[in-house]
Amino acid sequence: MSDDRIRIDMEDAIAILTVARPEKLNAFDIDMLKALASACDTIEADGNIRAVILTGEGKAFCAGGDIKAWGAMRPEEFGHQWVRFGHRVFERLATLRMPVIAAMNGHALGGGMELAAAADIRIAERQIKIGLPETSLGMVPGWSGTQRLVKHFGAQIVRRMVLGGEVFTAEEARSNGLVDAVVETGTVVAAAKDYAGRIVKRGPAALEICKLMIASANGEDNGTAVEALGSILAAKTGDMKEGVAAFSGKRPAEFKGEW
Structure with missing residues:
Protein backbone atom coordinates (compact mmCIF):
# COMPACT_ATOMS: atom_id res chain seq x y z
CA MET A 1 0.00 0.00 0.00
CA SER A 2 1.33 3.44 -0.96
CA ASP A 3 1.26 6.17 1.68
CA ASP A 4 3.71 9.06 1.60
CA ARG A 5 3.66 9.17 5.41
CA ILE A 6 5.80 6.01 5.40
CA ARG A 7 8.84 6.76 3.28
CA ILE A 8 11.78 4.64 2.14
CA ASP A 9 14.99 6.37 1.03
CA MET A 10 18.08 4.51 -0.11
CA GLU A 11 21.72 5.34 0.60
CA ASP A 12 23.87 2.62 -0.92
CA ALA A 13 23.04 -0.56 1.04
CA ILE A 14 21.11 1.29 3.77
CA ALA A 15 17.35 1.81 3.70
CA ILE A 16 16.09 4.79 5.71
CA LEU A 17 12.51 4.15 6.79
CA THR A 18 10.83 7.36 7.93
CA VAL A 19 7.49 7.80 9.67
CA ALA A 20 6.47 11.16 8.21
CA ARG A 21 3.42 12.66 9.86
CA PRO A 22 5.08 15.45 11.83
CA GLU A 23 1.89 17.48 12.34
CA LYS A 24 0.60 14.56 14.46
CA LEU A 25 3.97 13.73 16.04
CA ASN A 26 4.16 10.75 13.67
CA ALA A 27 1.20 9.03 15.31
CA PHE A 28 -0.13 6.04 13.38
CA ASP A 29 -3.52 5.48 11.81
CA ILE A 30 -4.69 2.32 10.05
CA ASP A 31 -3.44 3.34 6.61
CA MET A 32 0.02 4.05 8.02
CA LEU A 33 0.13 0.63 9.65
CA LYS A 34 -0.75 -0.93 6.30
CA ALA A 35 1.92 1.16 4.58
CA LEU A 36 4.53 0.13 7.15
CA ALA A 37 3.75 -3.52 6.50
CA SER A 38 4.09 -2.91 2.77
CA ALA A 39 7.37 -1.05 3.29
CA CYS A 40 8.73 -4.01 5.26
CA ASP A 41 7.84 -6.33 2.38
CA THR A 42 9.60 -4.01 -0.07
CA ILE A 43 12.73 -3.87 2.07
CA GLU A 44 12.76 -7.62 2.69
CA ALA A 45 12.60 -8.32 -1.05
CA ASP A 46 15.53 -6.03 -1.93
CA GLY A 47 18.70 -8.10 -1.92
CA ASN A 48 20.87 -4.98 -1.97
CA ILE A 49 19.74 -3.73 1.45
CA ARG A 50 22.05 -4.69 4.32
CA ALA A 51 20.74 -2.45 7.12
CA VAL A 52 17.66 -0.36 7.93
CA ILE A 53 17.43 2.93 9.81
CA LEU A 54 14.02 3.69 11.33
CA THR A 55 13.31 7.29 12.28
CA GLY A 56 10.63 9.98 12.51
CA GLU A 57 10.18 13.26 10.69
CA GLY A 58 10.14 16.49 12.66
CA LYS A 59 10.45 16.78 16.41
CA ALA A 60 9.04 13.37 17.40
CA PHE A 61 10.11 9.81 16.78
CA CYS A 62 6.58 8.50 17.17
CA ALA A 63 3.70 9.32 19.50
CA GLY A 64 2.15 5.87 19.04
CA GLY A 65 -1.39 5.46 17.80
CA ASP A 66 -3.54 8.44 16.84
CA ILE A 67 -6.44 8.44 19.31
CA LYS A 68 -8.74 9.72 16.55
CA ALA A 69 -7.97 6.56 14.60
CA TRP A 70 -9.12 4.17 17.32
CA GLY A 71 -11.05 6.14 19.95
CA ALA A 72 -14.47 5.60 18.38
CA MET A 73 -13.98 1.94 17.45
CA ARG A 74 -16.26 -0.74 18.86
CA PRO A 75 -14.45 -3.08 21.27
CA GLU A 76 -14.21 -5.91 18.74
CA GLU A 77 -12.93 -3.53 16.06
CA PHE A 78 -10.41 -2.09 18.48
CA GLY A 79 -9.16 -5.53 19.47
CA HIS A 80 -8.90 -7.01 15.99
CA GLN A 81 -8.48 -4.20 13.48
CA TRP A 82 -6.27 -2.00 15.62
CA VAL A 83 -4.45 -3.94 18.34
CA ARG A 84 -3.95 -7.32 16.67
CA PHE A 85 -3.21 -5.82 13.27
CA GLY A 86 -0.72 -3.32 14.71
CA HIS A 87 0.94 -6.12 16.66
CA ARG A 88 1.39 -8.13 13.44
CA VAL A 89 2.86 -5.13 11.62
CA PHE A 90 5.39 -4.42 14.36
CA GLU A 91 6.29 -8.11 14.42
CA ARG A 92 6.92 -7.88 10.67
CA LEU A 93 9.35 -5.04 11.31
CA ALA A 94 11.04 -6.90 14.16
CA THR A 95 11.63 -9.98 12.01
CA LEU A 96 13.17 -8.28 8.98
CA ARG A 97 16.16 -10.35 7.90
CA MET A 98 18.55 -7.40 8.11
CA PRO A 99 19.45 -5.42 11.27
CA VAL A 100 17.24 -2.43 12.07
CA ILE A 101 18.50 0.66 13.91
CA ALA A 102 15.99 3.00 15.55
CA ALA A 103 17.25 6.58 15.23
CA MET A 104 15.13 8.14 17.97
CA ASN A 105 15.08 11.82 17.03
CA GLY A 106 12.29 12.75 19.44
CA HIS A 107 9.89 11.45 22.06
CA ALA A 108 8.88 7.78 21.84
CA LEU A 109 5.70 7.23 23.83
CA GLY A 110 3.28 4.31 23.91
CA GLY A 111 3.26 2.75 20.47
CA GLY A 112 6.31 4.84 19.64
CA MET A 113 8.32 2.99 22.26
CA GLU A 114 6.89 -0.29 21.00
CA LEU A 115 7.99 0.72 17.49
CA ALA A 116 11.52 1.43 18.70
CA ALA A 117 11.59 -1.91 20.53
CA ALA A 118 11.03 -3.68 17.21
CA ALA A 119 14.50 -2.50 16.15
CA ASP A 120 17.72 -4.34 16.98
CA ILE A 121 19.66 -1.23 18.04
CA ARG A 122 18.29 2.01 19.52
CA ILE A 123 20.14 5.33 19.41
CA ALA A 124 18.44 8.29 21.10
CA GLU A 125 18.96 12.02 21.06
CA ARG A 126 19.62 13.55 24.45
CA GLN A 127 16.40 15.57 24.72
CA ILE A 128 13.89 12.77 24.18
CA LYS A 129 11.47 11.17 26.61
CA ILE A 130 10.41 7.51 26.65
CA GLY A 131 7.37 5.97 28.30
CA LEU A 132 4.25 3.82 28.09
CA PRO A 133 1.36 6.07 29.17
CA GLU A 134 -1.50 3.83 28.02
CA THR A 135 -2.88 3.10 31.51
CA SER A 136 -3.52 6.83 32.01
CA LEU A 137 -6.11 6.44 29.23
CA GLY A 138 -7.61 3.33 30.78
CA MET A 139 -6.04 1.06 28.17
CA VAL A 140 -3.07 -1.30 27.98
CA PRO A 141 -0.05 -1.41 25.67
CA GLY A 142 -1.19 -3.43 22.66
CA TRP A 143 1.65 -3.46 20.16
CA SER A 144 4.00 -5.69 22.24
CA GLY A 145 4.60 -3.32 25.15
CA THR A 146 4.07 -6.01 27.77
CA GLN A 147 5.58 -8.78 25.66
CA ARG A 148 8.58 -7.82 23.51
CA LEU A 149 9.61 -5.07 25.91
CA VAL A 150 9.66 -7.49 28.86
CA LYS A 151 11.77 -9.97 26.86
CA HIS A 152 14.18 -7.27 25.76
CA PHE A 153 14.46 -5.09 28.84
CA GLY A 154 13.10 -7.04 31.81
CA ALA A 155 9.78 -6.99 33.63
CA GLN A 156 10.65 -4.42 36.30
CA ILE A 157 11.45 -1.53 34.00
CA VAL A 158 8.23 -2.21 32.09
CA ARG A 159 6.30 -2.29 35.38
CA ARG A 160 7.68 1.14 36.23
CA MET A 161 6.49 2.58 32.92
CA VAL A 162 3.13 0.82 32.78
CA LEU A 163 2.09 0.67 36.44
CA GLY A 164 3.80 3.78 37.77
CA GLY A 165 3.64 5.89 34.64
CA GLU A 166 7.35 6.71 34.82
CA VAL A 167 8.74 8.60 31.84
CA PHE A 168 12.48 8.36 31.26
CA THR A 169 14.99 10.76 29.82
CA ALA A 170 17.38 9.44 27.19
CA GLU A 171 20.16 9.01 29.74
CA GLU A 172 17.84 7.24 32.18
CA ALA A 173 16.68 5.01 29.33
CA ARG A 174 20.29 4.17 28.50
CA SER A 175 21.05 3.37 32.13
CA ASN A 176 18.08 0.99 32.18
CA GLY A 177 18.97 -0.65 28.88
CA LEU A 178 16.05 0.80 26.92
CA VAL A 179 18.40 2.47 24.45
CA ASP A 180 21.95 1.57 23.47
CA ALA A 181 23.48 5.01 22.98
CA VAL A 182 22.66 8.69 23.53
CA VAL A 183 23.80 11.42 21.14
CA GLU A 184 23.37 15.16 20.87
CA THR A 185 20.22 16.74 19.47
CA GLY A 186 20.13 16.75 15.70
CA THR A 187 22.79 14.07 15.25
CA VAL A 188 20.96 10.78 15.63
CA VAL A 189 20.47 9.98 11.94
CA ALA A 190 24.17 10.60 11.29
CA ALA A 191 25.04 8.36 14.26
CA ALA A 192 22.71 5.67 12.95
CA LYS A 193 24.33 5.88 9.50
CA ASP A 194 27.74 5.42 11.11
CA TYR A 195 26.48 2.33 12.94
CA ALA A 196 24.79 1.00 9.80
CA GLY A 197 28.11 1.47 8.01
CA ARG A 198 29.66 -0.98 10.47
CA ILE A 199 26.88 -3.47 9.81
CA VAL A 200 27.11 -3.43 6.01
CA LYS A 201 30.79 -4.41 6.15
CA ARG A 202 29.87 -7.72 7.77
CA GLY A 203 28.64 -10.88 6.11
Missing part, protein backbone atom coordinates in the same frame (compact mmCIF):
# COMPACT_ATOMS: atom_id res chain seq x y z
CA PRO A 204 24.91 -10.48 5.35
CA ALA A 205 24.19 -14.20 5.61
CA ALA A 206 25.97 -14.40 8.96
CA LEU A 207 24.06 -11.36 10.22
CA GLU A 208 20.72 -12.83 9.18
CA ILE A 209 21.51 -16.17 10.83
CA CYS A 210 22.77 -14.48 14.01
CA LYS A 211 19.63 -12.35 14.22
CA LEU A 212 17.49 -15.50 14.03
CA MET A 213 19.59 -17.35 16.61
CA ILE A 214 19.55 -14.44 19.06
CA ALA A 215 15.78 -14.13 18.70
CA SER A 216 15.41 -17.84 19.36
CA ALA A 217 17.63 -17.66 22.43
CA ASN A 218 15.50 -14.78 23.68
CA GLY A 219 12.33 -16.84 23.36
CA GLU A 220 10.98 -14.88 20.41
CA ASP A 221 9.02 -17.24 18.15
CA ASN A 222 11.42 -20.17 18.36
CA GLY A 223 9.44 -22.17 15.80
CA THR A 224 9.84 -19.54 13.10
CA ALA A 225 13.55 -19.16 13.77
CA VAL A 226 14.21 -22.91 13.70
CA GLU A 227 12.22 -23.43 10.49
CA ALA A 228 13.81 -20.44 8.78
CA LEU A 229 17.33 -21.63 9.65
CA GLY A 230 16.51 -25.19 8.59
CA SER A 231 14.98 -24.03 5.33
CA ILE A 232 17.98 -21.86 4.47
CA LEU A 233 20.30 -24.79 5.17
CA ALA A 234 18.22 -27.24 3.14
CA ALA A 235 17.98 -24.80 0.23
CA LYS A 236 21.77 -24.76 -0.08
CA THR A 237 22.15 -28.54 -0.26
CA GLY A 238 22.59 -30.65 -3.34
CA ASP A 239 19.65 -32.78 -2.19
CA MET A 240 17.17 -29.94 -2.51
CA LYS A 241 18.54 -28.93 -5.89
CA GLU A 242 18.24 -32.52 -7.07
CA GLY A 243 14.73 -32.82 -5.67
CA VAL A 244 13.55 -29.73 -7.52
CA ALA A 245 15.27 -30.82 -10.74
CA ALA A 246 13.72 -34.29 -10.50
CA PHE A 247 10.26 -32.87 -9.93
CA SER A 248 10.62 -30.51 -12.89
CA GLY A 249 11.94 -33.33 -15.07
CA LYS A 250 9.25 -35.76 -13.91
CA ARG A 251 11.83 -38.36 -12.87
CA PRO A 252 12.80 -40.11 -9.62
CA ALA A 253 15.20 -38.11 -7.50
CA GLU A 254 18.72 -39.43 -6.96
CA PHE A 255 19.73 -37.99 -3.60
CA LYS A 256 23.43 -38.14 -2.70
CA GLY A 257 23.43 -36.40 0.67
CA GLU A 258 25.47 -33.51 -0.71
CA TRP A 259 25.80 -30.44 1.50
Whole structure:
Protein backbone atom coordinates (compact mmCIF):
# COMPACT_ATOMS: atom_id res chain seq x y z
CA MET A 1 0.00 0.00 0.00
CA SER A 2 1.33 3.44 -0.96
CA ASP A 3 1.26 6.17 1.68
CA ASP A 4 3.71 9.06 1.60
CA ARG A 5 3.66 9.17 5.41
CA ILE A 6 5.80 6.01 5.40
CA ARG A 7 8.84 6.76 3.28
CA ILE A 8 11.78 4.64 2.14
CA ASP A 9 14.99 6.37 1.03
CA MET A 10 18.08 4.51 -0.11
CA GLU A 11 21.72 5.34 0.60
CA ASP A 12 23.87 2.62 -0.92
CA ALA A 13 23.04 -0.56 1.04
CA ILE A 14 21.11 1.29 3.77
CA ALA A 15 17.35 1.81 3.70
CA ILE A 16 16.09 4.79 5.71
CA LEU A 17 12.51 4.15 6.79
CA THR A 18 10.83 7.36 7.93
CA VAL A 19 7.49 7.80 9.67
CA ALA A 20 6.47 11.16 8.21
CA ARG A 21 3.42 12.66 9.86
CA PRO A 22 5.08 15.45 11.83
CA GLU A 23 1.89 17.48 12.34
CA LYS A 24 0.60 14.56 14.46
CA LEU A 25 3.97 13.73 16.04
CA ASN A 26 4.16 10.75 13.67
CA ALA A 27 1.20 9.03 15.31
CA PHE A 28 -0.13 6.04 13.38
CA ASP A 29 -3.52 5.48 11.81
CA ILE A 30 -4.69 2.32 10.05
CA ASP A 31 -3.44 3.34 6.61
CA MET A 32 0.02 4.05 8.02
CA LEU A 33 0.13 0.63 9.65
CA LYS A 34 -0.75 -0.93 6.30
CA ALA A 35 1.92 1.16 4.58
CA LEU A 36 4.53 0.13 7.15
CA ALA A 37 3.75 -3.52 6.50
CA SER A 38 4.09 -2.91 2.77
CA ALA A 39 7.37 -1.05 3.29
CA CYS A 40 8.73 -4.01 5.26
CA ASP A 41 7.84 -6.33 2.38
CA THR A 42 9.60 -4.01 -0.07
CA ILE A 43 12.73 -3.87 2.07
CA GLU A 44 12.76 -7.62 2.69
CA ALA A 45 12.60 -8.32 -1.05
CA ASP A 46 15.53 -6.03 -1.93
CA GLY A 47 18.70 -8.10 -1.92
CA ASN A 48 20.87 -4.98 -1.97
CA ILE A 49 19.74 -3.73 1.45
CA ARG A 50 22.05 -4.69 4.32
CA ALA A 51 20.74 -2.45 7.12
CA VAL A 52 17.66 -0.36 7.93
CA ILE A 53 17.43 2.93 9.81
CA LEU A 54 14.02 3.69 11.33
CA THR A 55 13.31 7.29 12.28
CA GLY A 56 10.63 9.98 12.51
CA GLU A 57 10.18 13.26 10.69
CA GLY A 58 10.14 16.49 12.66
CA LYS A 59 10.45 16.78 16.41
CA ALA A 60 9.04 13.37 17.40
CA PHE A 61 10.11 9.81 16.78
CA CYS A 62 6.58 8.50 17.17
CA ALA A 63 3.70 9.32 19.50
CA GLY A 64 2.15 5.87 19.04
CA GLY A 65 -1.39 5.46 17.80
CA ASP A 66 -3.54 8.44 16.84
CA ILE A 67 -6.44 8.44 19.31
CA LYS A 68 -8.74 9.72 16.55
CA ALA A 69 -7.97 6.56 14.60
CA TRP A 70 -9.12 4.17 17.32
CA GLY A 71 -11.05 6.14 19.95
CA ALA A 72 -14.47 5.60 18.38
CA MET A 73 -13.98 1.94 17.45
CA ARG A 74 -16.26 -0.74 18.86
CA PRO A 75 -14.45 -3.08 21.27
CA GLU A 76 -14.21 -5.91 18.74
CA GLU A 77 -12.93 -3.53 16.06
CA PHE A 78 -10.41 -2.09 18.48
CA GLY A 79 -9.16 -5.53 19.47
CA HIS A 80 -8.90 -7.01 15.99
CA GLN A 81 -8.48 -4.20 13.48
CA TRP A 82 -6.27 -2.00 15.62
CA VAL A 83 -4.45 -3.94 18.34
CA ARG A 84 -3.95 -7.32 16.67
CA PHE A 85 -3.21 -5.82 13.27
CA GLY A 86 -0.72 -3.32 14.71
CA HIS A 87 0.94 -6.12 16.66
CA ARG A 88 1.39 -8.13 13.44
CA VAL A 89 2.86 -5.13 11.62
CA PHE A 90 5.39 -4.42 14.36
CA GLU A 91 6.29 -8.11 14.42
CA ARG A 92 6.92 -7.88 10.67
CA LEU A 93 9.35 -5.04 11.31
CA ALA A 94 11.04 -6.90 14.16
CA THR A 95 11.63 -9.98 12.01
CA LEU A 96 13.17 -8.28 8.98
CA ARG A 97 16.16 -10.35 7.90
CA MET A 98 18.55 -7.40 8.11
CA PRO A 99 19.45 -5.42 11.27
CA VAL A 100 17.24 -2.43 12.07
CA ILE A 101 18.50 0.66 13.91
CA ALA A 102 15.99 3.00 15.55
CA ALA A 103 17.25 6.58 15.23
CA MET A 104 15.13 8.14 17.97
CA ASN A 105 15.08 11.82 17.03
CA GLY A 106 12.29 12.75 19.44
CA HIS A 107 9.89 11.45 22.06
CA ALA A 108 8.88 7.78 21.84
CA LEU A 109 5.70 7.23 23.83
CA GLY A 110 3.28 4.31 23.91
CA GLY A 111 3.26 2.75 20.47
CA GLY A 112 6.31 4.84 19.64
CA MET A 113 8.32 2.99 22.26
CA GLU A 114 6.89 -0.29 21.00
CA LEU A 115 7.99 0.72 17.49
CA ALA A 116 11.52 1.43 18.70
CA ALA A 117 11.59 -1.91 20.53
CA ALA A 118 11.03 -3.68 17.21
CA ALA A 119 14.50 -2.50 16.15
CA ASP A 120 17.72 -4.34 16.98
CA ILE A 121 19.66 -1.23 18.04
CA ARG A 122 18.29 2.01 19.52
CA ILE A 123 20.14 5.33 19.41
CA ALA A 124 18.44 8.29 21.10
CA GLU A 125 18.96 12.02 21.06
CA ARG A 126 19.62 13.55 24.45
CA GLN A 127 16.40 15.57 24.72
CA ILE A 128 13.89 12.77 24.18
CA LYS A 129 11.47 11.17 26.61
CA ILE A 130 10.41 7.51 26.65
CA GLY A 131 7.37 5.97 28.30
CA LEU A 132 4.25 3.82 28.09
CA PRO A 133 1.36 6.07 29.17
CA GLU A 134 -1.50 3.83 28.02
CA THR A 135 -2.88 3.10 31.51
CA SER A 136 -3.52 6.83 32.01
CA LEU A 137 -6.11 6.44 29.23
CA GLY A 138 -7.61 3.33 30.78
CA MET A 139 -6.04 1.06 28.17
CA VAL A 140 -3.07 -1.30 27.98
CA PRO A 141 -0.05 -1.41 25.67
CA GLY A 142 -1.19 -3.43 22.66
CA TRP A 143 1.65 -3.46 20.16
CA SER A 144 4.00 -5.69 22.24
CA GLY A 145 4.60 -3.32 25.15
CA THR A 146 4.07 -6.01 27.77
CA GLN A 147 5.58 -8.78 25.66
CA ARG A 148 8.58 -7.82 23.51
CA LEU A 149 9.61 -5.07 25.91
CA VAL A 150 9.66 -7.49 28.86
CA LYS A 151 11.77 -9.97 26.86
CA HIS A 152 14.18 -7.27 25.76
CA PHE A 153 14.46 -5.09 28.84
CA GLY A 154 13.10 -7.04 31.81
CA ALA A 155 9.78 -6.99 33.63
CA GLN A 156 10.65 -4.42 36.30
CA ILE A 157 11.45 -1.53 34.00
CA VAL A 158 8.23 -2.21 32.09
CA ARG A 159 6.30 -2.29 35.38
CA ARG A 160 7.68 1.14 36.23
CA MET A 161 6.49 2.58 32.92
CA VAL A 162 3.13 0.82 32.78
CA LEU A 163 2.09 0.67 36.44
CA GLY A 164 3.80 3.78 37.77
CA GLY A 165 3.64 5.89 34.64
CA GLU A 166 7.35 6.71 34.82
CA VAL A 167 8.74 8.60 31.84
CA PHE A 168 12.48 8.36 31.26
CA THR A 169 14.99 10.76 29.82
CA ALA A 170 17.38 9.44 27.19
CA GLU A 171 20.16 9.01 29.74
CA GLU A 172 17.84 7.24 32.18
CA ALA A 173 16.68 5.01 29.33
CA ARG A 174 20.29 4.17 28.50
CA SER A 175 21.05 3.37 32.13
CA ASN A 176 18.08 0.99 32.18
CA GLY A 177 18.97 -0.65 28.88
CA LEU A 178 16.05 0.80 26.92
CA VAL A 179 18.40 2.47 24.45
CA ASP A 180 21.95 1.57 23.47
CA ALA A 181 23.48 5.01 22.98
CA VAL A 182 22.66 8.69 23.53
CA VAL A 183 23.80 11.42 21.14
CA GLU A 184 23.37 15.16 20.87
CA THR A 185 20.22 16.74 19.47
CA GLY A 186 20.13 16.75 15.70
CA THR A 187 22.79 14.07 15.25
CA VAL A 188 20.96 10.78 15.63
CA VAL A 189 20.47 9.98 11.94
CA ALA A 190 24.17 10.60 11.29
CA ALA A 191 25.04 8.36 14.26
CA ALA A 192 22.71 5.67 12.95
CA LYS A 193 24.33 5.88 9.50
CA ASP A 194 27.74 5.42 11.11
CA TYR A 195 26.48 2.33 12.94
CA ALA A 196 24.79 1.00 9.80
CA GLY A 197 28.11 1.47 8.01
CA ARG A 198 29.66 -0.98 10.47
CA ILE A 199 26.88 -3.47 9.81
CA VAL A 200 27.11 -3.43 6.01
CA LYS A 201 30.79 -4.41 6.15
CA ARG A 202 29.87 -7.72 7.77
CA GLY A 203 28.64 -10.88 6.11
CA PRO A 204 24.91 -10.48 5.35
CA ALA A 205 24.19 -14.20 5.61
CA ALA A 206 25.97 -14.40 8.96
CA LEU A 207 24.06 -11.36 10.22
CA GLU A 208 20.72 -12.83 9.18
CA ILE A 209 21.51 -16.17 10.83
CA CYS A 210 22.77 -14.48 14.01
CA LYS A 211 19.63 -12.35 14.22
CA LEU A 212 17.49 -15.50 14.03
CA MET A 213 19.59 -17.35 16.61
CA ILE A 214 19.55 -14.44 19.06
CA ALA A 215 15.78 -14.13 18.70
CA SER A 216 15.41 -17.84 19.36
CA ALA A 217 17.63 -17.66 22.43
CA ASN A 218 15.50 -14.78 23.68
CA GLY A 219 12.33 -16.84 23.36
CA GLU A 220 10.98 -14.88 20.41
CA ASP A 221 9.02 -17.24 18.15
CA ASN A 222 11.42 -20.17 18.36
CA GLY A 223 9.44 -22.17 15.80
CA THR A 224 9.84 -19.54 13.10
CA ALA A 225 13.55 -19.16 13.77
CA VAL A 226 14.21 -22.91 13.70
CA GLU A 227 12.22 -23.43 10.49
CA ALA A 228 13.81 -20.44 8.78
CA LEU A 229 17.33 -21.63 9.65
CA GLY A 230 16.51 -25.19 8.59
CA SER A 231 14.98 -24.03 5.33
CA ILE A 232 17.98 -21.86 4.47
CA LEU A 233 20.30 -24.79 5.17
CA ALA A 234 18.22 -27.24 3.14
CA ALA A 235 17.98 -24.80 0.23
CA LYS A 236 21.77 -24.76 -0.08
CA THR A 237 22.15 -28.54 -0.26
CA GLY A 238 22.59 -30.65 -3.34
CA ASP A 239 19.65 -32.78 -2.19
CA MET A 240 17.17 -29.94 -2.51
CA LYS A 241 18.54 -28.93 -5.89
CA GLU A 242 18.24 -32.52 -7.07
CA GLY A 243 14.73 -32.82 -5.67
CA VAL A 244 13.55 -29.73 -7.52
CA ALA A 245 15.27 -30.82 -10.74
CA ALA A 246 13.72 -34.29 -10.50
CA PHE A 247 10.26 -32.87 -9.93
CA SER A 248 10.62 -30.51 -12.89
CA GLY A 249 11.94 -33.33 -15.07
CA LYS A 250 9.25 -35.76 -13.91
CA ARG A 251 11.83 -38.36 -12.87
CA PRO A 252 12.80 -40.11 -9.62
CA ALA A 253 15.20 -38.11 -7.50
CA GLU A 254 18.72 -39.43 -6.96
CA PHE A 255 19.73 -37.99 -3.60
CA LYS A 256 23.43 -38.14 -2.70
CA GLY A 257 23.43 -36.40 0.67
CA GLU A 258 25.47 -33.51 -0.71
CA TRP A 259 25.80 -30.44 1.50
